[in-house]
Amino acid sequence: MLNKISAFFNTLLTQEESDKHEELPIEIACAVLLCEVMRADNVFTEAEQRELSVILTQQFELNSEEVAVILAQAFELSENANDFYQFTSKLNQYYSLNKRIEIVTLLWQVAYADGDLASIEEHIIRKIADLLHLRHSEYIATKIAAQQFHEN
Numbered sequence: 001m002l003n004k005i006s007a008f009f010n011t012l013l014t015q016e017e018s019d020k021h022e023e024l025p026i027e028i029a030c031a032v033l034l035c036e037v038m039r040a041d042n043v044f045t046e047a048e049q050r051e052l053s054v055i056l057t058q059q060f061e062l063n064s065e066e067v068a069v070i071l072a073q074a075f076e077l078s079e080n081a082n083d084f085y086q087f088t089s090k091l092n093q094y095y096s097l098n099k100r101i102e103i104v105t106l107l108w109q110v111a112y113a114d115g116d117l118a119s120i121e122e123h124i125i126r127k128i129a130d131l132l133h134l135r136h137s138e139y140i141a142t143k144i145a146a147q148q149f150h151e152n
Contacts, residue, residue, distance in 0.1 A: 027060045029090040030103060031074035032081065033128055037110045039078060041118035051113035055106050088131035100132040101142055108146030 034055060038048045056067045081087070091100055107128060111121040129139045 029087040035078040040120045045114040048113040105142040112150045
């Protein structure tokens with residue numbers, strides 16, 4: 001009897017989790033991926049956090065309060081995420097290839113914001129770019145674009 005009750009609640013939790021991912025707003029999906037890059041090297045610099053806020057403000061035309069709410073949700077989802085697929089699939093569903101390329105460029109901008117590109121940041125961006133179906137040449141172009149952005 002106890003096993004049946006436990007199985008019932010596990011089914012409900014699994015269904016609730018899948019419902020959450022279906023309802024996941026595109027802004028939060030993007031924010032989670034940006035947070036993943038920032039968190040990759042376990043160093044959260046003020047420059048990275050500022051870059052992340054600026055990107056969300058400009059990309060989605062948000063005010064500072066909306067950015068704060070989205071970042072809080074994104075950090076929580078990022079800390080509990082098992083993979084990137086649930087977030088990249090949302091972007092693949094709603095964004096064109098050009099927009100996905102732009103998002104990967106923004107990931108690089110966060111990685112370069114602290115002036116130091118960690119190999120784990122590069123690895124995570126590569127994984128995300130693959131899940132967003134970017135070709136290698138597009139991936140490299142996004143990296144170059146972000147480098148030029150931070151040199152200026």
